[in-house]
Amino acid sequence: MMQGQDIHFSQFYNAPLLLNPAFTGNSESNIETGLNYRSQWNSISVPYITQAGFFEYKIVPDFLKRDWGGVGATMYQDWAGDGNLKTSFGMLYLSYHKGLNYDNSLFASFGAGAGFANKSVNYSALLFDSQWDGYKFNSALPNQELYSATSLTYFDFSAGAMFTYTPSIKFGTYAGVSLQHINHPKQTFYTLDFKNQLGRKLVIHWGLDKRLSNNFYLQPKLLFVLQKKANEFVFGSNVMYFRKDIKIFAGLWTRLSRDIIFTLGTEYKKAAIFFSYDYNYSMLNIISGGRGGFEISLVVLMDHTRKRKMLTGFQSASTPEIP
Numbered sequence: 001m002m003q004g005q006d007i008h009f010s011q012f013y014n015a016p017l018l019l020n021p022a023f024t025g026n027s028e029s030n031i032e033t034g035l036n037y038r039s040q041w042n043s044i045s046v047p048y049i050t051q052a053g054f055f056e057y058k059i060v061p062d063f064l065k066r067d068w069g070g071v072g073a074t075m076y077q078d079w080a081g082d083g084n085l086k087t088s089f090g091m092l093y094l095s096y097h098k099g100l101n102y103d104n105s106l107f108a109s110f111g112a113g114a115g116f117a118n119k120s121v122n123y124s125a126l127l128f129d130s131q132w133d134g135y136k137f138n139s140a141l142p143n144q145e146l147y148s149a150t151s152l153t154y155f156d157f158s159a160g161a162m163f164t165y166t167p168s169i170k171f172g173t174y175a176g177v178s179l180q181h182i183n184h185p186k187q188t189f190y191t192l193d194f195k196n197q198l199g200r201k202l203v204i205h206w207g208l209d210k211r212l213s214n215n216f217y218l219q220p221k222l223l224f225v226l227q228k229k230a231n232e233f234v235f236g237s238n239v240m241y242f243r244k245d246i247k248i249f250a251g252l253w254t255r256l257s258r259d260i261i262f263t264l265g266t267e268y269k270k271a272a273i274f275f276s277y278d279y280n281y282s283m284l285n286i287i288s289g290g291r292g293g294f295e296i297s298l299v300v301l302m303d304h305t306r307k308r309k310m311l312t313g314f315q316s317a318s319t320p321e322i323p
């Protein structure tokens with residue numbers, strides 16, 4: 001039986017819809033789109049590669065008064081290990097945002113997503129115990145694995161909620177929770193394996209934007225993920241320096257007990273690019289030599305005509321409008 005965990009990004013704040021469906025339409029602009037790329041474990045095995053993209057659009061009908069909605073989509077492909085275990089994933093999202101006070105400085109967001117995933121594996125690239133001939137592994141010997149297929153497809157469903165509070169241009173914060181793989185989809189290549197189901201994933205996240213001076217923002221965030229017996233806890237902060245249309249970001253993060261994450265980025269006229277590198281310090285460091293993963297993200301905000309007072313943008317590289 002093959003086991004594994006979901007993909008993850010060190011720049012989780014630049015892959016908002018994978019983090020929480022409630023982020024759909026929760027942007028300072030009417031349209032937000034982005035691309036993500038991650039490569040890791042080059043020093044240990046065949047590199048694990050993840051490519052992702054997202055798009056979201058804010059819906060602001062006049063009859064909703066202080067409320068608005070959002071639609072979005074995300075997709076990714078992931079390749080892992082010697083057997084080229086490939087995962088292709090696509091999901092559509094809907095969201096609703098409810099203003100809780102007169103100026104929308106406090107609002108609640110709710111979102112849900114539904115989509116499909118496909119997994120495939122190349123068994124001919126793998127070696128099994130039965131292929132040991134007493135002297136060496138011989139791939140010509142039968143592997144005696146009772147798999148019924150090398151590809152499978154399943155339906156997936158996720159939902160989430162969050163609160164955002166932005167009392168002024170100098171301060172804003174949010175907190176949210178999402179539950180992913182709610183339908184507990186079955187995924188197995190094996191004929192007699194009836195119990196291998198994708199574990200429900202609990203995601204808890206928080207972020208804050210604090211203006212420190214005329215030219216600096218502090219942007220701490222944290223992420224906690226729990227899925228079956230696997231967990232992930234990431235926290236740290238970016239510092240943003242801004243001057244007119246240019247913003248520069250530098251950050252230091254940690255994936256607790258596993259990685260230290262260094263981040264650099266820049267934004268010009270609502271188009272941002274971020275780079276990060278994970279230095280691995282877990283027990284795997286003996287093999288990895290500290291070389292964890294490289295990541296790059298591109299986020300673009302478009303159509304900046306806003307009909308609501310929304311000083312958000314925490315989910316992406318962007319920050320509230322700066323006077």
